[in-house]
Amino acid sequence: MLPPTVALVTGGTSGLGLAVAERLVAAGVIPVVTGRSKERGDRAQELLGDPAVYVCGDVASESDVTQALDVADRLGCLRIVVNCAGVAHAAKVVSRKGPHPLQEFMNVVAVNLVGTFNVIRLSVERMITNSPVEQERGVIVNTASAAAFDGQVGQAAYAASKGGIVSMTLPLARELAGSLIRVVTVAPGFFETPLVEAVPEKARLGLDRDLVHPRRWGNPREFSGLVAHIIDNQMINGETIRIDGAVRMSPRSSHRPGE
Numbered sequence: 293m294l295p296p297t298v299a300l301v302t303g304g305t306s307g308l309g310l311a312v313a314e315r316l317v318a319a320g321v322i323p324v325v326t327g328r329s330k331e332r333g334d335r336a337q338e339l340l341g342d343p344a345v346y347v348c349g350d351v352a353s354e355s356d357v358t359q360a361l362d363v364a365d366r367l368g369c370l371r372i373v374v375n376c377a378g379v380a381h382a383a384k385v386v387s388r389k390g391p392h393p394l395q396e397f398m399n400v401v402a403v404n405l406v407g408t409f410n411v412i413r414l415s416v417e418r419m420i421t422n423s424p425v426e427q428e429r430g431v432i433v434n435t436a437s438a439a440a441f442d443g444q445v446g447q448a449a450y451a452a453s454k455g456g457i458v459s460m461t462l463p464l465a466r467e468l469a470g471s472l473i474r475v476v477t478v479a480p481g482f483f484e485t486p487l488v489e490a491v492p493e494k495a496r497l498g499l500d501r502d503l504v505h506p507r508r509w510g511n512p513r514e515f516s517g518l519v520a521h522i523i524d525n526q527m528i529n530g531e532t533i534r535i536d537g538a539v540r541m542s543p544r545s546s547h548r549p550g551e
């Protein structure tokens with residue numbers, strides 16, 4: 293008998309990642325969810341129920357990700373990795389406060405891009421030893437953003453971090469094809485999650501003007517539905533799929549960060 297299928301869902305304690313973890317539980321997959329806030333993690337674990345497990349940690353840390361992967365190995369066979377951990381950020385390249393703090397730029401890239409790659413490299417090291425099931429050893433789904441394509445004023449760091457995820461998708465898929473592992477990226481538009489609840493009302497109204505159809509923000513369940521389809525559909529590989537209701541963000545955010 294095959295061991296249970298385990299999924300690592302980074303950022304699985306909140307928003308889009310939590311919706312993915314809920315869907316995986318419903319499909320009989322055991323999710324190991326990670327996130328930085330223990331309080332959110334404990335709440336997520338309670339919501340997801342047994343046998344889901346929360347592991348506290350930073351995606352950019354080798355030891356934290358290794359700890360999560362060790363937990364996954366004890367629970368079954370890691371065949372699915374969904375990278376949802378990420379941070380939002382807004383700052384102009386020069387504002388009244390001075391130049392964009394370099395450390396902020398590096399922090400956003402460290403979490404969103406380097407963190408995603410860190411999880412991929414450490415997960416793949418284990419996935420390549422899986423026995424293939426239906427000619428596949430595993431699938432990795434990353435989360436970029438519409439900002440990777442049409443980032444607004446103030447999104448240089450965020451857009452760069454997400455653009456890096458888009459750019460590494462195809463070379464990773466090509467490299468890992470020989471190991472029977474797929475790599476796919478999803479680029480969401482606006483979704484109702486704690487990440488964007490902090491957006492001020494004025495900025496939100498500005499973003500609403502860009503909506504096309506449907507004229508509403510996405511529900512995390514719509515995101516998790518796409519991720520579930522990607523996991524099931526072996527023909528999707530090496531691609532970035534936008535899920536944004538045809539939104540193309542206007543150049544200027546109504547929120548003027550750092551001003």
Ligand SMILES: NC(=O)c1ccc[n+]([C@@H]2O[C@H](COP(=O)([O-])OP(=O)(O)OC[C@H]3O[C@@H](n4cnc5c(N)ncnc54)[C@H](O)[C@@H]3O)[C@@H](O)[C@H]2O)c1
Nearest residue numbers: 303305306307308327328350351377378437482483485487
């Ligand atoms: N919500 C949207 O409209 C939207 C749009 C485009 C892209 N995204 C992307 O989707 C992903 C999920 O966002 P969300 O809206 O669900 O946000 P969220 O704030 O609800 O969840 C983010 C998760 O990432 C985790 N996280 C943050 N930094 C981390 C780190 N260094 N190490 C480990 N975990 C960390 C948090 O603990 C949390 O679990 C992010 O990558 C975000 O950039 C979201």
